[in-house]
Amino acid sequence: MIELKDLSYVRLGASNLEEAGSFATKCLGLQVGEQSGKALYLRSDDRAHTLCYFEGDPTDQTVGFEVEDESKLNAAAATLDQLGHPVHAGTPTECALRKVKAFIGFKDPTGNQIELAVRPERSGKRYFASRDAGITGFSHVGLSTTNPARDEQFWTQVCNARVSDRIGDIALMRVNAIHHTIALAPGRSPGIHHVNHQVESNDDVLRSYYHLSGQRVPIVFGPGRHPTSGARFLYFKGPDGMVFEYSVGVDEIEDEATHRPRQFGFEPSSLCMWGSRSAGVLPPNS
Template sequence: MSDAITIEQLRYVRLGTADLKGAADFASRILGLQLVDRTETSAYFRSDYRDHTLVYVDGLDAGQAIGFELRDPDALAHAEKLLQGAGFATTPGDAEACAIRKVRQFVSFRMAAGYDIELVVRPLESGWRYHGPRDAGITGLEAIALRGAPDASDQQVWTRLLGGKVSDWVGDAAYIRFDEAHHRIAVHPSQEKGILSVEFGVEDVDLVMQNAYHLRGAQARIMDGPGRRTASQQLFLSVAGPDGVNFSYVAEGERLASPRRARQFPRKRESFCAWGSDTQIPEYQ
């Protein structure tokens, strides 16, 4: 096997929250995600064919986690061996933890920036067509933006250990891909820790603007955009979510069917947004 872990797909995000009821209302009423399961301690939301792509968990001590799918149990065992060899403490999921995540198996490890990575096998798909509570035009979970180490040292975990490829840099912020999308992970050097933004694809520019009007009408706090990312050519719009995590709608964007060299853009506002839109997010200023 390869000396890097092969990620098949970004699957879900799990977020601990200080207000489960309020967070669930935000995900449904503001974002337009479909509530598919609700327990006393968790709320699960769909955005596409996956059983769920966002879970809010009661209590900030539940932390933050990102789930990635691996091909099979052999790939998971190989990944665990590589992680341990790189000095990471790994935690296999027991039967209860697997049931909560709706996967057959998983192994988790903690990143230095304060969130967990969960490598999962056989996550549940949904046999039902996705249908949100409003016509937000959502096509699926697209990407995650992360607050990384100020010296960008944690990016090597994504590229050397987890098999990601850098598509572009803006300053020391890296846009990292695992498939043909320009990026699935963006790592922004920061003095803060944790997940910066969870990004959902929408159909086109009309839906980006339609959601902008909806957010303003709902008195949600727009943090960034509408705009177009210089590196990926994605249209984007970001809104403040619960517990310091932003959420974005994105559309269009470069696809990399064949490899190309990673480009270096200067750390200037116009490198984050070609339209010159305002931002309230320090990592994008």
């Protein structure tokens, strides 16, 4: 069993690195940790970075998860290899680019680029962004799936993800107490569906709604509230069409042993209990 401890980073190719950086700092509210040549490292919490934009193909998207140590990483590599997933061991240069001690890369059954990393770097400097969006941390990702049942099986049986709730056949999965760290989203091709940051309060969600609207950032869903996790949310579109989400108040699963996933219907009200409708960003409306 591959033990994912936490989400660590996302790496996104940017067709225009300058534009991506401007969005990340002026709209999203991240802090530049470091700019080195063709890569921009962005912070959302006390880690050295949680998002890296690099000059490249926007379809080149990777999600990194933290695992405990190098022996767990080696065991994960052996498990994946045995299951027929080709594994790439990160070279020292590639590790330096990710600010981790070691990592392996592989593809999930849909073809999403996944990395497992050991010892992601933290920063002694506190996160301090130039735009106060109220961000408290990097929290979850939506991952495209071309076969929800198969991918749920991969994340829950090969890895330690547990299903918290389902909308239709779409699983919202946790790797710790937080309601979900991985949300599957039906799609025709691999890729990151959305990137979530938590914010401090409902006020932050609504403040950002007005701020981003004023900046002409396309709002694609919300403000609203998910009946599954209980989170109040706002989804909006960033560079190269990537969807970002702010949310607050996500439930924690208090009793790991007795929690049973709830089944929600595959309909808009399962995504927003206030009546907001997604502009094609989430399945029941797309």
